[in-house]
Amino acid sequence: xxALNKKIGLWIAALIAVIAIAAAIRTQAGWAAEAPPATIxxxxxxxxxxxTLGTYPVKRLQSNDFTVKLSxxxxxxxxxxxxxxxxxxxxxVCGVVSFELKEIAPGVYNGDAVPLMxxxxxxxxxxxxxxxxxxxxxxxxxxx
Numbered sequence: 001x002x003a004l005n006k007k008i009g010l011w012i013a014a015l016i017a018v019i020a021i022a023a024a025i026r027t028q029a030g031w032a033a034e035a036p037p038a039t040i041x042x043x044x045x046x047x048x049x050x051x052t053l054g055t056y057p058v059k060r061l062q063s064n065d066f067t068v069k070l071s072x073x074x075x076x077x078x079x080x081x082x083x084x085x086x087x088x089x090x091x092x093v094c095g096v097v098s099f100e101l102k103e104i105a106p107g108v109y110n111g112d113a114v115p116l117m118x119x120x121x122x123x124x125x126x127x128x129x130x131x132x133x134x135x136x137x138x139x140x141x142x143x144x
Contacts, residue, residue, distance in 0.1 A: 035141035036120070042136050046073045049136045051125065053113070057141040063112035066099075068125060068136075070107045077107025084126045087115055087140075101125075115142035 038056035042049050047070060054065025066085065070078035083101035095116055101109035115121050125136040 036139040040138040044134050047134045051138050053140055057143040060115050060118050060142045063114055066111050066113040068101055068109045079106045081127045081129045083109045086124045087121050089121050118142050118144050
């Protein structure tokens with residue numbers, strides 16, 4: 001009976017180790033993380049950005065609507081900026097996705113985000129009007 005208890009104990013320890021490793025891998029890829037909201041508001045150096053994703057969580061390997069509304073401190077639209085977005089995944093070597101947002105209305109910029117895999121992505125949004133450059137950051141979740 002003692003040998004049987006040892007075998008059962010080893011199997012249980014091995015099972016716990018496999019579960020712990022699987023959980024660590026899923027957490028590293030961002031699968032276990034709670035999804036950030038679809039809309040994020042940020043103000044940097046007086047410039048306010050409202051960053052919104054059309055479908056959320058976004059779909060991997062598909063075009064996903066990414067909209068940024070920029071406004072000045074007085075609430076007026078911030079026009080004539082060039083917006084560049086860089087998607088990357090923390091602690092992962094899966095590539096970087098870069099794209100431009102086009103101004104579709106005064107202070108409203110839109111483009112397509114195409115994450116390469118499921119998980120939590122970092123989006124760095126650079127807004128440049130020729131006089132200054134402002135950086136905004138948000139996280140987004142990509143599903144299957």
